[in-house]
Amino acid sequence: MEYTIFIVLLPMLMFLFLGLAGNKLKPITAGILGCTSLAAVTVLSYATAWQYFTMPRTAGGAYGATTVFNVQWLHFTESLHIDLGILLDPISVMMLVVISTVSFMVHIYSLGYMHGEKGFQRYYAFLSLFTMSMLGLVVATNIFQMYLFWELVGVSSYLLIGFYYQRPASVSASKKAFIVTRFADLGFLIGILIFGYYEGTFDFASVGAGTGFAGVDIMGAGRVMLPLALGLMFIGGAGKSAMFPLHIWLPDAMEGPTPVSALIHAATMVVAGVYLVARMFPLFIVYAPNVLHIVAYVGVFTAFFAASIACVQTDIKRVLAFSTISQIAFMMVAVGVCTPDGIGTEAFNEAGGLGFMASMFHLFTHAMFKACLFLCAGAIIHTIGSNEMTLMGGLRKYMPITHIAFLICCLSISGIFPLSGFFSKDEILSACFHFSPAIGWMMTLIAGMTAFYMFRLYYGIFWGKEAQHEHTPHEAPATMTVPLIILSTITVFAGFIPFGHFVSADGTAFTSHIEMSTAVISLTVAVVSIAIATFMYRKDKQPLADALEKDCKGLHTAAYHRFYIDEIYQFVTHRIIFGCISRPIAWFDRNVVDGFFNFLAWSTQECSWSIQGFQSGRVQQYTYVFLVGALAIIVFALML
């Protein structure tokens, strides 16, 4: 399986090549090169997946974690060292497939979307950088390597969000994204350090990831420090995955080009937090199940929060961004409601550990349909020239392929049988109901809201009154529609993959059954929400929507302004942190610290000014000094 190194190496080489020599290439050459390398990476990932999942299982019936490479990089003690390597286990192989597929689709799509843009080669270089970082993240053998690639992913996101660097909005959005995620990564780093200190190692192999809890080993004082470390690591994951209150960067990150939003902020980077929790799952479930439940509660709140904001946004990319936040919160909830009952037995995977499989399954399907939704939005923006829903309407006549793809993905995200979204969401709801009925009903309600706002968006774009356009909207070129078709096809059929065979909480295979009660409830809720949305938004005039908006003006405005969380952040940072902490410290630095050195310089200068008089050029003064000095010496000589 040594060829797996090329999965990470190829995009890195492509980044270096395009970054250094891209200016000399024609744009189309750079694009073709990028797509070719991604095609190779995709093929290699599929080959890896095929080879991995057809390998014989280990004795416990689980897929073994294979370490393909492991190179020691930094050596601290005998057992504590930072390595770089490739670890293959069910979730990392699944992520390889997801990342390479979506990235490949985005590369092809960008050939059409970014056509004619200045900086085309730079764009492809950054895309390759991102792909390399994300791939490196998921195959990390130890948590420090994951942290390294985590930061690299953050950097790529910064570079890509700020791609249109001449726009101040893009610049501030990229800064915001980087700073918020970096701030969360502080928690991540502290968690890693505590973990490393008490565990004595950074490796995943020793925490039994992928070995069905066989290798879980606690060496140090694990009772309090390990949950603390895991909680801090979750904070880092919450920053990257846009959980409340660190979600503020994701809507602003929509300033970047739409394919970037599709790749990074829908399908891959934002799931890094979920992936982290999944990676540490064996430790979580055995030693810190309460932290896991905290994860679930944060997820529930975030999901509800984001869904309610998404219901009133008019910018289509922002609706999709909040939808992403909400769906990732779903995944966090799914993994958070796992309980350790029945661990080690057959029934674990269907009971306490169901959420793990559900979360990963939803990650897979969500990546596909959310990327497709974003790419459709990109096609619409490409032809309309703006993100606002008020400038769209009735586009189904002009963009048939986009229309159908968008519709399929909306149905999938709403959880309609037999699309993939139904299956994954159903598993999540089953897991939630198993944990606590309250959370189960809450998530069902949020699923209903999801269906509602997605169809509000759908009707707002493709139905309703047509707006005035300078030129008639046209369908996107082939390079843009082919990825849409491919992704929507995957969405249709992915639900039928027996995911439990491949990915499960302890690694053994199980077949997940669809609980009829949950399925019926979720389907009903989805259909009712779609019906409400259709009733409210299908026609040209929307009397009910406008009346609601007038009645609940305060709530509407608050939700439109994202519940003023950004303003709170601004207030805290500017008034409190800058005003009360930074400014005094800056004053101290300028006046006291610098002032001290200025004083040294000033006093030296003053001294030299004052002894300037010795070189006056007046001979009589020299003689006088000479005389007095000679007399003094004579007197001393006489005294002694």
Place this chain on the structure above:
Amino acid sequence: MGIALHQIVFFVAAILIIVCSILTVTTKHLLRSATYLLIVLFSTAMLYFLLDYTFLGAAQIIVYAGGIVVLYVFSIFLTRSNKSLYAFADKGKLASAAVAAIAGGVILLMCILSHSFALQVAPTADNEVTMDIIGQALTGTGKYQYLLPFEAVSILLLACIVGGIVIARKK
């Protein structure tokens, strides 16, 4: 008279020197200063004669009193200007210079007077240095003979003549 002529002449010369040297440095007028210098130099020559150094006294009168003072007078006339307001430095400098000078003088006098010199000859003995001795000493190359310094001084004087011409010539 209990006091010899020798001593009277000495006292006269000494009084002249003291008074006139103080006047030299405290007078405002430059020409008067040069005049007092002349009197000081003549009195010094008198002192040399008292010490039986006749040639030295003669040389003093010829070179110092005759040549140098004339030179000073001429240059005073050459560089006369109307701009000079006051001949002395400000009061503060004046006071500090006076103090320093007088202090130095006191110290020197204390040193001199407290030291017992081993006098070899009584002050009134007659021991003239003749031209013969001087001539031989100046042109000889023996241990106590001064041919080399003589020649060196003549070269020095040549250099000064040339230098003076070069410095002061008109461009």
Place this chain on the structure above:
Amino acid sequence: MEYYLIVSTVMLIAGIYGFLVRKNLLAMLISIELVLNATDINFAAFNRFLYPDHLEGHFFTLFGIAIAAAETAVAIAIIINIYRNMRSIETKDIEDMKH
């Protein structure tokens, strides 16, 4: 002999005081002459009273007179030059140093 030394000391003090105090260059030179003259008296007195058989002091004085003459000549040449360039020979007008 001490009387000779007292006389020369007074002349020396007067010369030093004059050098420090006077503003005219020529007056400073005159004061220098006083100083030189004082040292000449000193040499002559010491030679006469302490070493009557030797003539070192005598010749030192002789050469001192010659050198004083030479130095005065050159100094006055310089002062004439200064007067030509700056029309004044006050010390306050020649205080500017090169830098």
